[in-house]
Amino acid sequence: MDPPVKAQTNSAYAVANDLSAFTPAVSRSTAFLLSKRTIDIAAAITGLSFSVFTGLVLIILNPFLNPGPLLYKQTRMGQWGRPFTMWKFRSMAAPNGSEKRLPTDPLETERITKLGQFIRHSRIDELPNFFSVLTGDMALVGPRPDVWDHAQWFTENIRYYKYRAQIRPGITGLAQIRGGYADQIISINRKARYDYHYIRHASPMLDAYIIAKTVSVMFLGTGAK
Secondary structure, eight states: OOOOHHHHHHHHHHHHHHTTTOOOGGGSOHHHHHHHHHHHHHHHHHHHHHHHHHHHHHHHHHHHHSOSOSEEEEEEEOGGGOEEEEEEEOOBOOOSSSOOOOTTOOOOGGGBOHHHHHHHHHTGGGTTHHHHHHHTSOEEESOOOOBHHHHHHHHHHSTTGGGGGGSOOEEEOHHHHHHOOOOSHHHHHHHHHHHHHHHHHOOHHHHHHHHHHHHHHHHHTOSOO
């Protein structure tokens, strides 16, 4: 369910006002911003092509190994605390009840289907994210966006977390290649520190390093969820 419009607006203004004096590295170079966005668009076009092909394969396999819709969507927090809709290939069965997962609850691994295990391990569930990159809600490299209500809680309770709102969230990032999936207070704090480091020191070389390491992470089976 999408958050109320009033909550969205208040959060966006609160984050923007709180960070008005902070200048991340990625906002200091027009050339870097232009090159980063150009690479994002090129990657999004390529990624969406793979996404269409993968979707056709999953449509055939899902009825047998992963019953249910092909895609699922979530409202996540983007730049300046604004909400946006992020799409993924579904890898989990629908929840059994109406209870809501809390920000620090562990991943519900029992809901991951047989095909979903491969989808998550290979990271092909993230391919539809390239649509958000194409629209400008996300970048190829940046802090991984969290679920809307979780991100609100993290912003209020996790040191450094609020600075992530200064830039576009990414499909991959420094926290993903260094820290993997974060679902506990200690790991979320670590993720926030890695993201803060990226925001302060972002550069073409750092982006290239993160992209190269992401390819390795995909084969090793650790990283973003």
